[in-house]
Amino acid sequence: MKNKELAWIFARLGDALEIKGESGFKIIAYRKAARILEDLTEDIEAVAQEDRLKEIPGIGSGIANKIDEYLQTGQIKKYREVVSRIPEELLDLLEIQNLGAKTIHVAHQELGVKTLDDLKKVIEDGSLAKLYGLGEKKVENIKKGIEIYEQAQERIPIFEALNIVEEVIAHLKKAPQIGRLSPAGSLRRMKETVGDIDILATGKNGSRVIKHFIQFPGVNRVLAAGETKGSVMISTERGERQVDLRIVDEPAYGAALQYFTGSKAHNIKLRAMARSKGLKISEYGVFKGQKKIAGFDEKEVYKVLGLPLIPPELREDRGEIELALKSLLPQVVDYSDIKGDLHVHSLHSDGHMSIEDLAGLARAMKYEYIAICDHSQSVKYAHGLSPERLLKQIKEIQELNQRYKSFRILKGIEVDILQDGQLDFPDKILKELDIVVAAVHKGFKKKVTERILKAMENPLVTAIAHPSGRLISRRDGYEVDLEKVLQGAKNKGKALELNAFYDRLDLNEFYLRKAKEMEIKICIGTDTHYPAGLQMMRLGVGIARRGWLERKDILNCRGYKELIRNK
DNA sequence: GCCGTTTTCGGCCCGACTGTTTTCAGTCG
Incomplete structure (x- = not known):
């Protein structure tokens, strides 16, 4: 997919034009296009081939032509023209707080600033402060901005x-x-x-x-x-x-909450809409002329625009306002819809809780079930289960289940997908289980797509766990073609996991939405190894909502009987 | 550069803060 590359190019183009001092609205248009491409779930190449680029709101003939040009030639002439005249590093300086495009422009023109080091020099020798429109205090603020920039806080x-x-x-x-x-x-x-x-x-x-x-x-x-x-x-x-x-102020709380929740793109669209209706929205309320007509709570703000309250997780200007206008907004899943956790680890492999304790915690959370999915034998570092140990675990679960009237422990496994795409257990073992979640834990660069596709051919597999393998703070993920994995899941009727472990959140919101569009089922599991980790289900639900998932899209919104019947 | 239930031209979200150019430009969220 070239979506991200194009998004990056248009964002850079916007930055470059801003530093050059070009018209503000052109810059906004490029940046908007960049955001749209960043968010787009469809492959931009497919859209271009079907000649549908201009159907995307925010993309007109100018940008559509540039996208075509890039897809055909691998470059955009306009981009080269603009960016070649501006030192690359100058664009990065836009990230410095209190330093904007105008100041960068004059510093470049008047003082020949090309890099961060140049900038520091003209601050130290006092020449920046002497420029028209600047002064000591402004320069002092820029200096502070540079300090913050250099110790760049990660998100x-x-x-x-x-x-x-x-x-x-x-x-x-x-x-x-x-x-x-x-x-x-x-x-x-x-x-x-x-x-x-x-x-x-x-x-x-x-x-x-x-x-x-x-x-x-x-x-x-x-x-x-x-x-x-x-x-x-x-x-x-x-x-x-x-x-x-x-x-x-109390009467403006709703308007302020709406405003400060964002996103910026969502708010801009909302305000443009209000304006076309002769209204004005600000953080103080919705106004008709001088008269305030809404603002006490958020619902009111949306209502005067003819909209239902849009859930915060949807407010990204990804089509939610248009759908809300037609009353077609998805009824996104709620935490209270979740009937159980479909991926947890016990003491039997590398978890820190007994199955009995896990059941107790799940019951306290008002779940109807919990699925014990420990690691399989080849994951040595996690003390993966041998077939014998798994059978013993199954027996323990069966015994425990006799205690409960309206609660079930599901017999599950997180079975490894081996280097050749075979599963870590034979079918006769997997057959004994209620849920089989297959996962890659080794060989992240070795034919991962093929291995996952092969694993999905096994009728006993319920779902693929953490399909991308990314760890938010540590690694990008496997070398895997998720488009193909999604297609495979659709063809074979497999579910994909939304792993709610805080550092995974995998699938991410974009692929979740795509999966939903393809009618692929999702199962949410916390993958927890500790008691507190069960609470990460709330994260999972939040990300699911950002992926526009509804109850019907999620396996663990089903009650026990329905879940098992459809397995 | 994009877009159209006012428009194919003339608009494009809104307000606060700060500092400097004493009336507003630059920056931010």
């Missing part, structure tokens, strides 16, 4: 962000002046990683709430503490994390 995994926000919110609830309170930003939209942590609240006395906020025990540094905004750095074992709190 925060959603799991960690959720834990932090939970603690901070618990702390904020103790402030006597606090009113309504919610996470906002990409955290509320459940993006798999977030840049910082945003919280929105109302309160009778803003500055007192902020004062309480900055007394949170984990606070390391206070960046700002005014009447409406507080910003702190919290120290965690992985470094400092930024948490922002905004206080708004």
Whole structure:
């Protein structure tokens, strides 16, 4: 797929034009095209071949021609023309806070700045501050921006962000002046990683709430503490994390929550829509002329635009507004729809809980079932089960199940897909099980696609676990053609896993949505080895919602009987 | 460069903050 390459080119083109000082709207158009290509689930080459490029909203004849040009010749003339005149490193400087395209442009023109080092020099020798429109304070801010840029904070995994926000919110609830309170930003939209942590609240006395906020025990540094905004750095074992709190007036809470939840693209489309109806949306409310007609809660804001409340996880301008207008929005899955966890490990392999304890935890979570899927024999490092040990485990499960009236432990396995695509156990063993999840754990570069396709030919396989193999913070994943895996799953009627382990989240939201479009079933499993890990199901549900999944798309939204019947 | 239930031309999201160019440009979210 060339989608990402093209997205990158258009984003760079936008940056380059901005530094050149070209018209703002052209830049916006290129950046929008970049985002659309980044989000697109279809292969852009297929779209181009069928001459449908211009059907994609945001892509007109100019960009469509450039996409065609790239697909045919491997380059875009316009891009080469524009970018060749600008030093590559100059584009990267746009990421520095408090330093924008205009300043980069004059620094380049007037002082010959080409690199970060050049920039530092003109700051030190005072020549930058002497430029028209700049001054000492501005340069001081740019200097701070460079510092932050150089110790570039990596993004925060959603799991960690959720834990932090939970603690901070618990702390904020103790402030006597606090009113309504919610996470906002990409955290509320459940993006798999977030840049910082945003919280929105109302309160009778803003500055007192902020004062309480900055007394949170984990606070390391206070960046700002005014009447409406507080910003702190919290120290965690992985470094400092930024948490922002905004206080708004009670009547504007809904509008502010809508605004601060984003995404930016979603909000821009919403505002354009409002404008065409003669309305104006801001973080203070929806206005008709001077008159405020909505803003107390989010539902109201959407309602005056003729829309149902769009779930935060869908707010990415990926077609949700258009569908909402036609009342065709998917009824995305809710955490309460989940009837069980379909992938957990016990003491029998490398987990840290007995099967009995796992069952107890699952019952406390109001699940109807839990599937024990320990590793198979060839995964030595995880103490994988031999056939004999598996049979023993099956017996233990059968005995335990006699205790429960309305709860079931499912006999399962996470069976390895070996180097030749064979499974780690013969069929006569797999036949004894309720659920068979097949997974690659070795040979990440060795014919992974073929091996997975072969594994799916076995009728006893229920699903493929963590199909891409990526670890968000550590590795990209297998050399695997997921398009082919999806097609294979469709052909063979196999489910694919949404592994909810915080560092996997695999399949990701884009492939989930594609799987849904192909009517492939998804099973969500936490893959946990520890008690607390069962809670990662909430992450799984969040990502499932971002993939537009509904109850009917997810195997573990089925009750026990239906699940087993359709296995 | 994109787009059309006002439009094939003339618009394109909104507001806050900051610093500097004392009236607004640049940057951010």
